[in-house]
Amino acid sequence: MELTPEAVTQATSIGEVDRLLLGTDPVLVSPADSLHRLAEMAVERPGCRVLSVVDDSGVLVGLVPVRLLVNDIFLKIVPEEFLGVINDMDDVMEYARHLRARTAGDIMLPPQSVRRDATVRDAFETMHHARLNGLPIVDEGGRVVSYLDQLELLLVWVRASGREPLLRPTSDADEE
Amino acid sequence: MTANVVLGLAVFVGTYVLIATERIHKTIAAMAGGVAMILLGIVSQEQAFEHIDFNVIFLLAGMMILAGIIRKTGVFGWMAVRAARLAGGDAYRVLVVMSVITALASALLDNVTTVVLVGPITLFLAARLGLNPMPLIIAEILASNIGGTATLIGDPPNILIASAANIDFATFFLNMAPLAAIVLVVFLVAARWLFRSQLVVDPEMRDALLALDERQMITDPKLLRSSLVVLGLTMLGFLLHGPLGYEPATVALAGAIALMIVAGESPQEVLREVEWPTLFFFIGLFMLIAGVIEIGMIEAIATTLTDVTGGALAGGSFVILWLSAVLSGVVDNIPYTATMLPVVEQMSEPHGGSQALWWALAAGADMGGNLTIIGASANVILASMSEREGHPIGFWTFMKYAGPVTLGSILISTAYIWLRYLL
Numbered sequence: 001m002e003l004t005p006e007a008v009t010q011a012t013s014i015g016e017v018d019r020l021l022l023g024t025d026p027v028l029v030s031p032a033d034s035l036h037r038l039a040e041m042a043v044e045r046p047g048c049r050v051l052s053v054v055d056d057s058g059v060l061v062g063l064v065p066v067r068l069l070v071n072d073i074f075l076k077i078v079p080e081e082f083l084g085v086i087n088d089m090d091d092v093m094e095y096a097r098h099l100r101a102r103t104a105g106d107i108m109l110p111p112q113s114v115r116r117d118a119t120v121r122d123a124f125e126t127m128h129h130a131r132l133n134g135l136p137i138v139d140e141g142g143r144v145v146s147y148l149d150q151l152e153l154l155l156v157w158v159r160a161s162g163r164e165p166l167l168r169p170t171s172d173a174d175e176e
Numbered sequence: 177m178t179a180n181v182v183l184g185l186a187v188f189v190g191t192y193v194l195i196a197t198e199r200i201h202k203t204i205a206a207m208a209g210g211v212a213m214i215l216l217g218i219v220s221q222e223q224a225f226e227h228i229d230f231n232v233i234f235l236l237a238g239m240m241i242l243a244g245i246i247r248k249t250g251v252f253g254w255m256a257v258r259a260a261r262l263a264g265g266d267a268y269r270v271l272v273v274m275s276v277i278t279a280l281a282s283a284l285l286d287n288v289t290t291v292v293l294v295g296p297i298t299l300f301l302a303a304r305l306g307l308n309p310m311p312l313i314i315a316e317i318l319a320s321n322i323g324g325t326a327t328l329i330g331d332p333p334n335i336l337i338a339s340a341a342n343i344d345f346a347t348f349f350l351n352m353a354p355l356a357a358i359v360l361v362v363f364l365v366a367a368r369w370l371f372r373s374q375l376v377v378d379p380e381m382r383d384a385l386l387a388l389d390e391r392q393m394i395t396d397p398k399l400l401r402s403s404l405v406v407l408g409l410t411m412l413g414f415l416l417h418g419p420l421g422y423e424p425a426t427v428a429l430a431g432a433i434a435l436m437i438v439a440g441e442s443p444q445e446v447l448r449e450v451e452w453p454t455l456f457f458f459i460g461l462f463m464l465i466a467g468v469i470e471i472g473m474i475e476a477i478a479t480t481l482t483d484v485t486g487g488a489l490a491g492g493s494f495v496i497l498w499l500s501a502v503l504s505g506v507v508d509n510i511p512y513t514a515t516m517l518p519v520v521e522q523m524s525e526p527h528g529g530s531q532a533l534w535w536a537l538a539a540g541a542d543m544g545g546n547l548t549i550i551g552a553s554a555n556v557i558l559a560s561m562s563e564r565e566g567h568p569i570g571f572w573t574f575m576k577y578a579g580p581v582t583l584g585s586i587l588i589s590t591a592y593i594w595l596r597y598l599l
Contacts (some may be wrong), residue, residue, distance in 0.1 A: 080389055083257075083300060086296045089291075092561055095296045096296070099565050100566040
C-alpha cells in the first residue's frame with residue numbers, strides 16, 4: 001500500500017530528518033549568560049531560532065526562542081511599544097518580570113525537546129503546543145545533541161510529496 | 177441565644193475567617209456564606225435576594241465596562257509619560273506626578289484599572305532613572321486609597337455607603353473630595369522627607385527619559401476620542417443624577433452602553449473585562465448580611481456602639497472613623513462596610529439629617545486601607561507587581577511608611593469631620 005505524503009511526514013523519524021536536512025547546530029547557553037551574550041550567539045548562528053539553556057553537564061533546563069529574546073531586548077529600546085498595549089493584570093505582571101530580566105535563566109521557558117526516535121508528528125505537536133519555531137533534540141540523558149527547526153518539518157513534507165524541485169535555487173519552478 | 181442566632185453567627189464568623197485567611201477565594205467564601213444563611217433557614221431566599229443592592233452591582237458593572245474599554249486606548253499611559261517627561265527626571269517630582277495621576281485615576285476608575293494604568297509606567301520610569309521603584313510604588317498605593325476617598329465611585333465602600341444612605345454623586349464629591357485633597361497634599365509634602373534617602377536619580381539615565389515618545393502610547397486615537405467624550409458625559413451624568421432623579425447605576429449603565437455602541441466592540445469582548453468574581457463577591461456579602469440582620473446581630477452592635485458613646489453624634493463619629501480605619505487595615509473593607517451599613521443607619525436615626533457618621537465610615541474604611549500591605553486590593557496587586565520585578569515590599573517595610581501616613585490622614589479626617597459636621 002502506498003503511503004500518502006501526509007502519512008510519510010507523520011511517521012518519519014526525527015533521527016532521519018536531522019541527518020538529512022538543514023543540519024543546524026544547536027546554540028547552547030547557560031542560565032547565567034547575559035541577554036547580551038545570548039543576542040551575540042543568536043546572530044552568529046541565525047539558522048537556530050530557539051536557544052537551548054543547559055546546565056553544566058549539558059542537560060536541557062530551558063528554552064529561549066529568539067522571538068522572546070528580541071522582545072526582551074526591545075522592551076528596553078522601544079518601551080512605548082510594550083507599555084501601550086498592557087491591558088490587564090497578566091500583562092502587568094509579565095511586563096514586571098521581563099523588566100527585571102538580565103540573564104537567560106530569567107527569561108527562559110520550560111524545557112521542551114524531542115528524541116531522535118520520535119516522529120515528525122511528535123515534534124510538530126510539541127512545537128505547536130509550546131508555540132516554538134524549533135526544538136532541541138536530546139539523548140537519553142536529556143543532553144542536547146542537535147537542533148530541529150520547524151522548516152525541517154516542512155521539508156519532510158516537501159520531499160514526501162515530490163515537490164523537491166521547488167527547493168533547488170536554479171530551478172525556476174512554478175508556484176504549484 | 178436561639179439556635180438560629182448561634183448558627184447565623186457561626187456562618188458570619190466562618191465566612192469572615194475564610195475571607196481574611198484566603199484559604200479559599202473570597203468570592204466563593206462570600207457566596208457560600210450567603211447560601212448557607214438560606215440553607216440553614218436563617219433567611220428565606222426571597223429575603224436574601226431582597227438584600228442584594230442592584231444599584232451597587234450595576235454601578236460596579238457599568239464602571240468596569242467603561243474602564244475596560246478606556247484602558248485599551250492608552251490615554252493614561254500617554255498622560256503618565258508626558259507628565260514624567262515634564263517632571264524632568266527629578267525623582268521627587270516624578271513621585272508627585274505619578275501619585276497625583278494615581279489619585280485621579282482611582283477617584284474615577286476601579287483599582288485594577290488604576291494599577292494596570294500606572295503600574296507598568298512606574299516600573300519603567302524607575303528602571304530608566306536607575307531608581308528603586310519601592311518609594312514610587314508605596315506612594316502610589318497610598319495615593320490610590322486617598323484618591324479613592326474623593327468620589328462615590330472611587331472605592332467600593334463609597335458605592336455601598338452612598339447607596340445605603342441615599343447620597344448622590346455631587347453631595348459625596350463636595351463632602352469627601354476636599355478631605356481627600358487635603359490629605360493628598362499633606363502626604364505629598366511629607367513624602368519628600370519620608371522617602372528622602374531613596375529618591376536619588378542616576379544623572380546619566382535622566383536624559384534617556386526625555387527621549388521617550390508619548391504619542392506611541394495611544395493605541396487607538398479614534399476610540400480614544402469617543403471614549404473621552406462618553407466618559408466626560410458619564411461624569412456629567414454622575415454630577416447631575418441627584419437633581420435629575422436617576423440612580424448612579426443608571427448613569428454608569430447608560431455610559432457603558434453608549435461606549436459599547438460607539439466603540440463597536442462585541443459584547444463578548446467587552447463583558448470579558450467585567451470582574452465577575454468581584455460582582456459575585458458583593459452578591460454573596462449582601463446575602464450574608466441579610467442573615468446577620470435577621471438574627472439581630474447588627475442591632476446588638478449598634479446598641480453597644482451607641483452605649484459606648486452615650487449616643488452622642490461626635491463620639492459616635494469618631495469611634496466609627498477610628499474603628500473603621502483600624503479594621504479596614506486588617507480585614508477587607510468591602511465586607512466590613514457592608515456589615516457596618518445597617519449599624520451606622522441605626523446609629524444615625526436619632527440624629528435626624530446628619531451625615532457625619534456616614535462620612536466617618538467612608539473616610540475610615542477608604543483611608544484605613546493604607547494601614548497595611550493587605551489593606552486594599554490596590555496594595556496587594558502593586559506590591560506583587562513590585563515583587564515580580566525584583567523589589568519585594570515586606571509587611572513591615574510598608575508599615576514603616578504607611579503607618580505614619582495613615583495615622584496622619586485619620587487625624588486630618590477627625591479634624592475635618594469635627595470642624596465641618598460637628599461644631
